[in-house]
Amino acid sequence: MRGPVNPRELLLGSFRAAVAAAAPAAVLPAHLPQPPRGRTLVLGGGKAAAAMAAAVEASWPADAALSGLVVTRYAHGCATTRIEVVEASHPLPDSRGEAAALRMLEMAGELGADDLLLALISGGGSSLLAAPVDGVTLKELRQLTKALLGAGATIQEINTVRKHLTRLSGGRLARAAAGAQVLALIVSDVVGDDPTHIASGPCAPDSTTCADALDALRRFEVAAPPSVQRHLDACAAGSIEDTPKPGDPCFTRVDNRVIASAGRSLQAAADYLEGQGIRVVLLSDRVSGDARTVAKQHAALVRTLRARGPLALISGGETTVRLARHAGHGGRNTEFLLALATAFDHAPVAAIAADTDGVDGSEDNAGALLFPDTMARARAQGLDPHACLAAQDSYGFFSALGDLVVTGPTRTNVNDYRAVLLGV
Structure with a gap:
């Protein structure tokens, strides 16, 4: 020995x-593309988001357009100059994360065909980017998350519920990007490394449905607030648009890439x-x-x-x-x-x-x-x-x-x- x-x-x-092998500074630069003809917008969230943003800045050409916003957990930030870093609450969401998520949707919607959305996704993003759908409050989302955590639900089961109750998850960020090129660089914190489950898959097709979310709540005997029940029932009945599914045209120019696992x-x-x-x-x-x-x-x-x-x-x-x-x-x-x-x-x-x-x-x-x-x-x-x-x-x-x-x-x-x- x-x-x-x-x-x-x-x-x-x-x-x-083990930790060093997943450090963004070590694993991210090799996956960065060439700058596009238009501008590059960095958006994302998770416990690794700030370190990932810093790694992008360190490797991105100084003369190429770069801006963006990422959300990480309190005390997980680090110094950046071109990409804004916001700290918010995890595992229960708060208003800072909600506000940042709403800003991201607006920013993504301004992209054009020549632009690149560089999404930096890591574990914790589901809570950090939790902007509830219409009719559901942040307090209700927090209560539901806490109940599922306490009931012993897996992260995949929790995210099956959250994907149908928040505005960025379940592929909705990719849909908001309006046809721009999308590259999601992902640090995986889930068993199996499926992008749809990591941070609730902001840029990944969602094969789950609102009916699946209702089933998860029943299995774990979690009583949904009336607003959540109404939303999921309406979605399951087809009167509210669900998350984009595999094959949706919004994923034509989207690449989800796991860079650490x-x-x-x-x-x-x-x-x-x-x-x-x-x-x-x-x-x-x-x-x-x-x-x-x-x-x-x-x-x-x-x-x-x-x-x-x-x-x-x-x-x-x-x-x-x-x-x-x-x-x-x-x-x-x-x-x-x-x-x-x-x-x-x-x-x-x-x-x-x-x-x-x-x-x-x-x-x-x-x-x-x-x-x-x-x-x-x-x-x-x-x-x-x-x-x-x-x-x-x-x-x-x-x-x-x-x-x-x-x-x-x-x-x-x-x-x-x-x-x-x-x-x-």
């Missing part, structure tokens, strides 16, 4: 490699660990489902493979957590890790679970670390890991042990990263 042998450093090093970041982490002499089993970049269930599946693999170390199990994707009424503090990554710890009397592994955007749930950490002595250190402090898991207080558990992973905003987002070290 070469380089660092400390499990903490191995895990954090692999996470840093979980799969590429997992490979970068695998390369890092293999460079340290650790054999890697790359499980999947599409792991989804309940965080505790995913932890049980990983625990079963550990029991099967623990004698074959040194070995690293790597996975990505996005798990979910169904929040109890009196839930504590934590996110899906710390919940996964605490559930993994409680699957053993003495955890025979070191592991990391963290979100590549630097924010796990609503707390200030990206995730946490687990070590073979975690359970012993917890009990020495009077912490009951099973009780903490039952109370959904995974943040408090790992915070007390000093094992949170805190990075601050990474300004990218390719979903969750998990690595489990055996025999190291």
Whole structure:
């Protein structure tokens, strides 16, 4: 084994490699086109939007027309000179994001056939660009989003609802561009990397319908506000125009291009660990489902493979957590890790679970670390890991042990990263 042998450093090093592989400054410039005959308008939103805008400015010819507006999460902005950056709320939308989205629609509608709309799309854009349709208020949209999140809906299911309730999503930004060339550069935060699900697909055809949105609300037992119910019912009945579908002429000059994804970041982490002499089993970049269930599946693999170390199990994707009424503090990554710890009397592994955007749930950490002595250190402090898991207080558990992973905003987002070290 070469380089660092400390499990903490191995895990954090692999996470840093995964995040670096999705950094806009590293991945975006190669995808930029030549400037068009007309002007270039940059519009977009997401946790990576400001960093993507800065990467465009750094590579765009100084004598070529460039202007625009992007929206990112609070504290995720960075310095730009030609593209305006607005910070707004995530995961629940606010009036700043709504106002910016309405401005974007107006700006896109002014483009001509010789112009280019360069759309910068990344995870979080659904909330950051949430301008509700007529008759639905921002407060109602916030309530609906919060209810779906709390019910454990996946991002695809949440976006199926939001695409039919907001003005830019579900291909509507491309439709507003009035025949201009459209290139959407996308940092993917969804399992499968389908552009229609990333930030609710502002420039992608939408194969879902208002009837699908109504079905999602029924399945998760979420009561829609009367205004939302009326809009979706009217849309399902055909009396209100739905989102543009595959084959719609508005997509004739549209290119949706994924430039960063979980799969590429997992490979970068695998390369890092293999460079340290650790054999890697790359499980999947599409792991989804309940965080505790995913932890049980990983625990079963550990029991099967623990004698074959040194070995690293790597996975990505996005798990979910169904929040109890009196839930504590934590996110899906710390919940996964605490559930993994409680699957053993003495955890025979070191592991990391963290979100590549630097924010796990609503707390200030990206995730946490687990070590073979975690359970012993917890009990020495009077912490009951099973009780903490039952109370959904995974943040408090790992915070007390000093094992949170805190990075601050990474300004990218390719979903969750998990690595489990055996025999190291």
